[in-house]
Amino acid sequence: MNATSEKRIALISVHGDPAIEIGKEEAGGQNVYVRKVGEALGRLGWQVDMFTRQVSADQQQIVQHSENCRTIRFQAGALEFVPRDNLFDYLPEFIEKFLAFQKENNITYQLIHTNYWLSSWVGMQLKKIQGSKQVHTYHSLGAVKYNTIENIPPIATKRLAVEKEVLETAETIVATSPQEKQHMRSLVSKKGNIDIIPCGTDVQQFGSVDRETARAKLNIDPEAKVVLYVGRFDPRKGIETVVRAVGASELRESQKLHLIIGGGSTPGNSDGIERDRIEGIINELGMSDITNLPGRLCQTVLPTYYAAADVCVVPSHYEPFGLVAIEAMASGTPVVASDVGGLQFTVVPEVTGLLAPPQDVPAFTKAIDRILMDQQWRNELGQAARERVINKFSWDGVAAQLSELYTQLLEQPVTKSLVQTLEQTLEQTAVPPAVESTKQPALLS
Template sequence: MTINDTDNWVDRLAQSIPTGNLIVAPNRRPSYALIAVDSDPTAEIGKAGGGQNVYVRELGLGLARRGCQVDIFTRREHPEQEEIVENSPGCRTIRLTAGPAEFIDRDKLFEYLPAFIDAWWVFQLKSARNYTLIHSNYWLSGWVGLQLKSHLGIPQVHTYHSIGVVKYQGMAKPPAIAVTRHLVETACLTSTDCVISTSPQEVADLRQLISDRGRVRVIPYAINTSHFGSIARTVAREHLKIANDEKLILYVGRFDRRKGIETLIKACATLTKPFRLYLVGGDRTSREECQERQRIQHLVTELGLEDATVFVGQVAQTELPFYYAAANVCVIPSDREPFGLVALEAMAAGTPVIASIVGGLKYTVIHRETGMLIPPNEPTALAAAITEVFDARRC
């Protein structure tokens, strides 16, 4: 696939509404409610959701540029967070209070969704805005969207971002919420007006594991190519205070076992030094991520990579392009990945990509054309691929 600019991506999304086009009334400014319960679009990179937050934000901004009024509804996670944030003219983030104003793990959020809907109605009545479309993101928001759709009688578009039955495959003990999630995801496929799928692999999973009913259209993610592709490597390294001759391996994403960071660390342990490994991302408010980060830190120490590894932490969107541009190679070693937005961002920066041949990455990365694909959970294969990139770039 090619790296599509976000404007073209939004155009394709707009054409997926059953009415034919999002912008339908010449004398009326369309108003859309994007539901993203667990994906605050203003969050910095590394927060839970990662690419999902970026997807929601870029969609909202893109629709606003087309003259739409867009409200992105998410959940307040801190008492000091503002209720309304103006993202751009015509696009704002609305934080609703649903349960305690603190981070709550996704698997425990379902019980707070009725309160989210109550808060949504209060805001809607207060603002007197009549929405013409609901776009829900992830299964939690899908449930919210289905309730609003039944009351408002307006179209609902849904994006899964991940599918529960795929996520829980191989788990000895799936979480208690797994059954509820499956029922909601089935309803999202069969009862919404259109499902936006990000890859052919996701369509196959939906049809084989969820239902053969429902309208699905494949529209891969896109990124702002000018945002990620405008920085020269020398400029990026000077900005980050990295030597020009240093071999730099980059990982961007959450600390999650399914992201394959352990595989990357083990691969790096077999590489010839010197090199540096930059791990960008990680949500310190998440207990699970903190535990995984500590496990990875112990592994780094155990394998003697302390001097070579930098735990960067969360990075602002304005800073992220510098890391992509500075890297010699960006590695996405995931065990599973619905799409792989990081791959597109690295490609836009002109940085070689090495990714696991799983999920949407099989379509995002074309082997030896737009990057390299390797089997997941194989440190030896990953190390060989990194070495090949280093040698090819004469680092």
């Protein structure tokens, strides 16, 4: 066993590459979470390996982020982007590559933290194969998601079953808010262990720019009333709601209202189709003169956009946590958000911002206008928002809580594997029977 194994952790995020540029298709809060948690754990002395799927021959197989933290990419299936709902059949090969990596590097990960339901299935198989202990973060619950969309994908039945199984079999589930824990208990299973550890943000990066400087950099009128949306182009993110809400604002006639919709898109893909739809609505409402779509906002420029805004709107139909909300709050910008999920935890109504029913355009318009029309109150909300994030949601604080949880789990006796011992696993790279029972694609070198 490697000498540092007692402080070694594998973070598995099959579809959410922690080393990818945030804002690309299907790259969002989960990618940020895994990367930032990994880096912060590295600063605490953990050896952190973050495993994901390689989607292009141009991608490095290993990306070293810091001395103790790296991303490792496995080829599973063709080297191309595959939507997450179509990834399940590639998981057996991902597991095979993981086992081979362990053998080649003389490592056995005693503790695995999986992210999203696809990775949870990988973690459950590794638990059966080699007795690894599993911590899991959902990032999104199928039972909630499928209540908010019309077209249920064919993978839904498998996802719901896997999400139930991991709650009942993992050592613990990390919920990012009390609301997410409540949904797990009411919609998934009464069994299993759940700890609440929130997501975090970089309180040095967000909040490093003042509004005057930010607006000068972005060439925004100092007197403008700026409404900001940041996130993927996805119908579930509710961008249409914020567009129509701003379009109905009392301030629109003043010529000082300005809407910024930050987020990347790929033409022809689902996010590109949604962007085209949103642009159609903007044109239909005659808002093209007050709306700016700057594209993907990289992490270096994002703090400037948050600082320049009077209010940040998070109109999602559902969010288990809502990373954008705390990034904005850390920047001293109040938030108007949907009254759902983890947003009920991150945003304190009348203190750090306002909540409105999802997809309720008049309610969003009223909330946005309330903040924009009272500059002093807006500033008070922004100050309280930053204080809340500093006290509750820094990445180093999140990592410290996770580190304590991991340490407690590693101190518990290792149970004997349901399939084979750790020593046998180090000699095996073939996919186990539990994995072979699923449909398996041809293995690629």
